[in-house]
Amino acid sequence: MRILLLSQFYPPVLGGEERHVRNLGAALAQRGHHVAVGTLMHPGSPETELDGVVRVHRLRGTLQRLSSLHTDPERHHAPPFPDLELVLALKRLVAQERPDIVHAHNWIYASFLPLKVLSGARLVVTLHDYGLVCAKKNFMHLGTHLCCGPAPAKCLPCATGHYGAVKAAATTLANWASSFAARRVVDRFIAVSHAVARHTGLTQGRAPYEVIPNFVPDDIGVLGPEDPCLRELPGDGFILFVGDMMRLKGIEVLLHAYAGLKRAPQLVLIGRRVADTPTEFPPNVRVFSTWPHSAIMHAWRRSLFGVLPSIGPEACATVIMEAMASGKAVVATDVGGMPDLVAHGETGLLVAPGDPHALAHAMQTLLDDRVLLARLEATSLARVGRLKAGAVVDRIERVYRDVLRPAASRSAVPAPQGSGRAIMPVYLAEIALLRVRRMLQKSATLVTNSGALAIGTIAAAGLGFVYWWLAARLFPPEVIGKASALLSVMGLVGLLGEAGLGTLLMGEIVRHPGKERGLVGAAASVAVALATGFALLFVFGEGYLNSSTGPIDGWVEGVAFVLGCGLTVFSAVADQALVGNLRSTGRMTRQVLFSTFKLILIGTAAAAGYASNAAILLTWVAGILASWIGVDLLTRGGARHLVGFPDFQLLHTLRRKVFDHYTLDVALQTPGVIMPYLVLILLSPVINAAFISLWMLVSMASLVPAAMATVLFPVVRASPKQSRHNFLLSLMASLLFSVVCAAFIFTYSEEFLAVFNPAYREIAGSSLRFLGFSLLGSTLKFHACTLARLSGEMRKASRWFTLGGLLELCFAVAGAKLDGLQGLVLGWTLAISMEGAGAALILAFAMKLDSAAGPARERPTASPLQT
Numbered sequence: 001m002r003i004l005l006l007s008q009f010y011p012p013v014l015g016g017e018e019r020h021v022r023n024l025g026a027a028l029a030q031r032g033h034h035v036a037v038g039t040l041m042h043p044g045s046p047e048t049e050l051d052g053v054v055r056v057h058r059l060r061g062t063l064q065r066l067s068s069l070h071t072d073p074e075r076h077h078a079p080p081f082p083d084l085e086l087v088l089a090l091k092r093l094v095a096q097e098r099p100d101i102v103h104a105h106n107w108i109y110a111s112f113l114p115l116k117v118l119s120g121a122r123l124v125v126t127l128h129d130y131g132l133v134c135a136k137k138n139f140m141h142l143g144t145h146l147c148c149g150p151a152p153a154k155c156l157p158c159a160t161g162h163y164g165a166v167k168a169a170a171t172t173l174a175n176w177a178s179s180f181a182a183r184r185v186v187d188r189f190i191a192v193s194h195a196v197a198r199h200t201g202l203t204q205g206r207a208p209y210e211v212i213p214n215f216v217p218d219d220i221g222v223l224g225p226e227d228p229c230l231r232e233l234p235g236d237g238f239i240l241f242v243g244d245m246m247r248l249k250g251i252e253v254l255l256h257a258y259a260g261l262k263r264a265p266q267l268v269l270i271g272r273r274v275a276d277t278p279t280e281f282p283p284n285v286r287v288f289s290t291w292p293h294s295a296i297m298h299a300w301r302r303s304l305f306g307v308l309p310s311i312g313p314e315a316c317a318t319v320i321m322e323a324m325a326s327g328k329a330v331v332a333t334d335v336g337g338m339p340d341l342v343a344h345g346e347t348g349l350l351v352a353p354g355d356p357h358a359l360a361h362a363m364q365t366l367l368d369d370r371v372l373l374a375r376l377e378a379t380s381l382a383r384v385g386r387l388k389a390g391a392v393v394d395r396i397e398r399v400y401r402d403v404l405r406p407a408a409s410r411s412a413v414p415a416p417q418g419s420g421r422a423i424m425p426v427y428l429a430e431i432a433l434l435r436v437r438r439m440l441q442k443s444a445t446l447v448t449n450s451g452a453l454a455i456g457t458i459a460a461a462g463l464g465f466v467y468w469w470l471a472a473r474l475f476p477p478e479v480i481g482k483a484s485a486l487l488s489v490m491g492l493v494g495l496l497g498e499a500g501l502g503t504l505l506m507g508e509i510v511r512h513p514g515k516e517r518g519l520v521g522a523a524a525s526v527a528v529a530l531a532t533g534f535a536l537l538f539v540f541g542e543g544y545l546n547s548s549t550g551p552i553d554g555w556v557e558g559v560a561f562v563l564g565c566g567l568t569v570f571s572a573v574a575d576q577a578l579v580g581n582l583r584s585t586g587r588m589t590r591q592v593l594f595s596t597f598k599l600i601l602i603g604t605a606a607a608a609g610y611a612s613n614a615a616i617l618l619t620w621v622a623g624i625l626a627s628w629i630g631v632d633l634l635t636r637g638g639a640r641h642l643v644g645f646p647d648f649q650l651l652h653t654l655r656r657k658v659f660d661h662y663t664l665d666v667a668l669q670t671p672g673v674i675m676p677y678l679v680l681i682l683l684s685p686v687i688n689a690a691f692i693s694l695w696m697l698v699s700m701a702s703l704v705p706a707a708m709a710t711v712l713f714p715v716v717r718a719s720p721k722q723s724r725h726n727f728l729l730s731l732m733a734s735l736l737f738s739v740v741c742a743a744f745i746f747t748y749s750e751e752f753l754a755v756f757n758p759a760y761r762e763i764a765g766s767s768l769r770f771l772g773f774s775l776l777g778s779t780l781k782f783h784a785c786t787l788a789r790l791s792g793e794m795r796k797a798s799r800w801f802t803l804g805g806l807l808e809l810c811f812a813v814a815g816a817k818l819d820g821l822q823g824l825v826l827g828w829t830l831a832i833s834m835e836g837a838g839a840a841l842i843l844a845f846a847m848k849l850d851s852a853a854g855p856a857r858e859r860p861t862a863s864p865l866q867t
Helices: 016-031 083-099 107-112 111-119 152-163 165-185 194-197 229-230 251-259 293-302 318-325 356-366 370-387 391-406 426-442 445-475 477-498 501-511 515-547 557-580 583-609 613-634 638-642 648-653 655-682 687-717 720-756 759-766 771-791 794-848
Strands: 002-007 033-040 048-051 054-059 102-103 120-127 188-191 209-211 239-242 265-269 286-287 305-310 330-333 350-353
Touching: 002 016, 002 083, 002 107, 016 033, 016 048, 016 054, 016 102, 016 318, 016 391, 033 083, 033 107, 054 083, 083 107, 083 111, 102 107, 102 251, 102 391, 102 794, 107 111, 107 120, 107 165, 107 583, 120 391, 152 165, 152 720, 165 445, 188 194, 188 391, 194 209, 229 286, 229 293, 239 251, 239 293, 239 318, 239 648, 251 265, 251 356, 265 293, 293 318, 305 318, 305 370, 318 330, 318 370, 318 771, 330 356, 350 370, 356 370, 370 391, 445 477, 445 583, 445 687, 445 720, 477 515, 477 557, 477 655, 477 687, 477 759, 501 515, 515 557, 515 638, 515 648, 557 583, 557 613, 557 638, 583 613, 613 638, 613 794, 648 655, 655 687, 655 771, 655 794, 687 720, 687 771, 687 794, 720 759, 720 771, 771 794
Parallel strands: 002 033, 002 102, 033 054, 102 120, 120 188, 188 209, 239 265, 239 305, 265 286, 305 330, 330 350
Antiparallel strands: 048 054
């Protein structure tokens, strides 16, 4: 077999994982396989070299070059997402080595995932830690206790304490995405212990896996020449600890326990000093920095016994195997993968983690009972054979052979490990892929544009979530409350200024070939002029009415607000023009660039000490400008060529359609857009900061039923005979989705607030839990709006939606006056539910009509909305 091993580090970088990969490569090569290693570049190491007969390729990644992102100058870790430069380097390496098997170790697998299908190689991933579910990899919540499982409310705050807010958000979200993809792409996971399999969710999931421990070389017991550093060791009979001298390794517990021993021999510590290494040690404790591995094996041979008192769940401690191979007993903690290696009372002793008294008792027992110690040593030496290369590499080879066989004939994952996955036969998967490919090719334009719209919307929503989460961590609640209110007004001004022109462009731009740029230019000019006028009115009116308490505190906020309104409405019109030109990928690119730039800018502003309303507004303005510049550069002038000299005459001929779309859009969207500003005025900026966090989640959820209702327009036009079926399918799916979201928000509203800022939970409490139920009424409204567009009764429908919007605002105001935030939420939800009930009656009436008299009929018909 041709085997490519991927590891983020490789000797001369030292560590258990690095030694494992090196030993595995050597053992596989000895068995006749062609083995190569791909690893990250290390300063002072050659790009390619031979390690025995194994060729080592050192690759560069973009994030590896950014030294400021890494706390350890010697270890620039691979990210949990595809690093573009590293992906390209791996692509070249795969083309050169042509592997049958790619065996990746931990996060470097993420950069191979995009290449997996095209490479033709089978992918095996060994999990040496808990990185599949834990951004910190150690499965310790807040660094103090064993985690009970991943959840957004836990993971983001926990990772923030380790990485900082910006890196935590990027690392956690990227790790979730890569993990989701890996569970569906990886041909076989290898967990190094049952604890790793259990805590990473492999035992409860359907991804194929096996539990195979790390190993030590067959000749590990053969000692080489003595290193000069061994002269510093005390005489035979000391207690030995090998590993990073950090709190999670239990170093503080060990020192505490050691202090309580009677007639204790010297304690020897060998390992790296890290940030939380104790600065002082007792006189009888000898501390040595990182030693050569050969010297450590000599130290094991001279020791009395070993101790590994880790607090965290060690995945598979190689030092325990090395101690056993040296015929030494080990006192370890009963956590993580330790019980897989240490049989209590047979090869060592297990104690509860973090208990210095239990640890001291176990060590004292071995010091006092030399008969027991001798028996443990003999058993350890006898049982270490199952942890040597000869036994373990056989099992890894069987995994390779198994995944290379057609899927139908692969062996099932062992039942005790709980997978039970039936893997789809490869030939069936290939047939399915071919059929999907042909379907996509036949509808390439539709798939490309609809897919781009979906990707852009989802990416922008996800990055928007991270933006507000980060802002909530970096800015005071009062600033967040005021800024979010201004941005909601900016959205309203954009909606009013857009005036239905963007919606018009989507349908009309293709009907006027040769005049597209002029039509877009005219629409953008009118929209920007209207939005600027509305923005100036708001700024001066707000300053006159709320000069001391309003969200606009000075001329900087005012200018930023006006600029933001103009750019927002221009982007809305231009985005719709891109869709109308069937260039939705351009809109997707701009949305992603905008969301990315503003996320970078908010972090930069906070780091520079700017924590005001203006700072948040300016990130928005600068993000929009940068996104259009980025689109123009990426499309080689495509953004500039989108807009031409305004053709106001053509726009004038379409004024009736513009007005109809405008009235319906404004009536439908205004209450939702203005709601955060209403909360600010009626309650307070601090309450609005908490409100906007959950309001954003509801708004993101509403994108799904809104999109499904919008898609009905072309679908029903294309297939009028199936209009009733399509309406029912869209409505039922949207309602089901809304019910699930409402239940989630009702159950976890307080936990979700805590993800943004623990203070938000105290501010809002359970007041927002009913907010998700407004999705049900919104879903019915969206579908009633689509029915109105199809029947050509937009103007009449807009009157009813206007009344409904006034009802929503009145109920929200009344609720806020009666019972604060909870009253506002209940009032809003009740009003929108009443609208939804009315929309449901209209839809039910429409469903009873014969398809010939339905909304898709070509000749004029009576619309249900006329009632």
